[in-house]
Amino acid sequence: MPMSMPGPEAWIRLLLRRLDEVVWGSLLLVTVSVGAVGAAMADQAGRQAMRLLGDQGFIGLEYPVLGVQEFCPLMVALVLALRVGAGFTAELASLRADDTFDALTVMGLKPWRTRIAPMLVALPLGAIVLTVTSMLTWELAGVLVMLGRSGINPFTFVHLEVLSPSLLLLLCAKSAAFGASVAVGAVFAAMRSPLPGDVGTTVTRGVVLGTLCALSINLAFDVGWYLA
């Protein structure tokens, strides 16, 4: 006799738990990664500008655009693919390896609804939240590096007015697409693995799939944005 399925409230609790895992669990790594990449980019841009033009004034205008358009969503996607994607693939592959997935299906608990669907929703939502948060880290890293290395006043470096609504829309669309690609890559690798017992190899497939999907989607967005 089938066991009782979780209702909408229980499903929302499952979704919130996944969101907590995606957002809170990845926040430190995303902050460190985006901050480190932002600091490196700002430093190199500042030094190149001084070497070629003798002026660093325009970097404050270009730096936030580079973050929103390219590096914040991409770094969040790569971190999610390597962190959440790996963990989620391992979880699903382990469920398949010890036949828990089949057991849940036989008991009528629909593991697709209780285990997979919450993550499919949580990853795009979490990616958007993390990317918006990482924008602050990106800008702060740029401010600190330009102040420390070149003595540029933060008030002259920060130009948030260059972030148009269409750029912010691009940021959200990219992040959601990256989050979805990581989730789909993990599910595809775990559920289609010919060797479900070999969790390590399955996780490798999931991570590679998520990483390459994120890079390819990023390129597609960039081409579309440039042509538009």
Next chain:
Amino acid sequence: MSVALLVFESTGGLLLRLGQTLSSVARGRCDRRETIRLTDQGLRDVAVTAACGAVVIGGIVGLQGLGYLTRYAATEVFGWAAALSAFRDVGPQLLAFAVAARLGTRNTAETATLAARERLDAICALGADPTHLVVAPRTVAIVLVSLLLFPPCAMAMLLTAFVFALILGDQAIAISWWSVVEYVEPSLLLEGLSRMACFGLAIGLGTTHAGLALWQSERRSARDIGDAVYAGSVASVSAIVIVNLALSLLGGTG
């Protein structure tokens, strides 16, 4: 507090593995046959992923350059800027992520499986040292694969960037190439190679260390191996971005 402890524990563990690997290589005890086998296997494994990654990263580099080309009419320096991104600033880092995704996760999975299936205990029981047979060869092999992959992948990134600029921005390939020849110093490629070697070392140490965490522990299930792969991925990402920042702050301007 637990995060700080984890960071200190991981840093200490990685430094220990680094010392073991360097000592093994310096004393000529690192198993050469195993290193060559792992390098060959790694190159075969990662070739397709790296090639796909290089083409996509080249496209991203080209489109970034095209944006500035359009805004500042900087036709003359497009090739130089694309080379700077592909050879040093963006290319090595994104390529390292691809290597970490394919080779790093596989290395953790294999090392964790060796630990969980008591193969490392068997090596010790035979009187051999896992440092010379497992840790050093795996770390050295990932460094070698990273170094061997970088020149063709960097060139693929650069050419893809030029092709994108030609198709989407009417930027002639001859002008882009002239810009590279005129402005790019050969030391830029060497700087990129040294970055890739550092990233490879970070990936090798981080993922091998994560796999060895299962050794002499009670956690040996399939789920524990998956968790080790996950820990190795986190270690790789952290190490790549921190090493990249350090090298950027210390490096030249190209």
